[in-house]
Amino acid sequence: TGVQTCALPIFSLLDQCASAATGPITGEFVTECLGLSGERRTAELLGHIAAHDTAAALSLFARLYDEGKDMGAMLDELCAVARDLLILRTAPQAGIQMISGICTPQELRTLQPLLSPGELLRITAVLRDTAAGFNASANRRIDAELCLVRLCEPEASLDAESLNARLCR
Numbered sequence: 001t002g003v004q005t006c007a008l009p010i011f012s013l014l015d016q017c018a019s020a021a022t023g024p025i026t027g028e029f030v031t032e033c034l035g036l037s038g039e040r041r042t043a044e045l046l047g048h049i050a051a052h053d054t055a056a057a058l059s060l061f062a063r064l065y066d067e068g069k070d071m072g073a074m075l076d077e078l079c080a081v082a083r084d085l086l087i088l089r090t091a092p093q094a095g096i097q098m099i100s101g102i103c104t105p106q107e108l109r110t111l112q113p114l115l116s117p118g119e120l121l122r123i124t125a126v127l128r129d130t131a132a133g134f135n136a137s138a139n140r141r142i143d144a145e146l147c148l149v150r151l152c153e154p155e156a157s158l159d160a161e162s163l164n165a166r167l168c169r
Helices: 002-020 027-033 039-050 054-066 071-090 092-098 105-114 117-136 140-152 160-168
Strands: none
Touching (some): 039 071, 039 105, 039 140, 054 071, 054 140, 071 092, 071 105, 071 117, 071 140, 117 140
């Protein structure tokens, strides 16, 4: 019964993609159909966050928003990649088997030296807090944009994780 319960959401997602398809169903089509950012854009967005480039992060977010990407899914993807990087930084041998697959191994290798474990913990916490409030939000776009500002500019926050992230740079 556990397998059937897990399989039902997958089938409904596949059904959603199949009903929208006019040709072959590719990985790119599924990403587009489900409103996901995709690995390249998620890695690019996390790269802007690592560089503390708020303008670039907000600009990419605006493009993704205009393309109809799901904001909750975007934040979930960012959180999963930050988690992947944290796992790879703290448990490199075992971690490779635990990564989500949202980013390619090459993208992860490129991002890994840019973010300390402290920064990754802060990023994950901010993303989780923002995602937790999405259901009750009156304006998810503003919440997501403010989240990106907090991620890019830890100096704007005085909480312990932000202070630790600044010290670990």
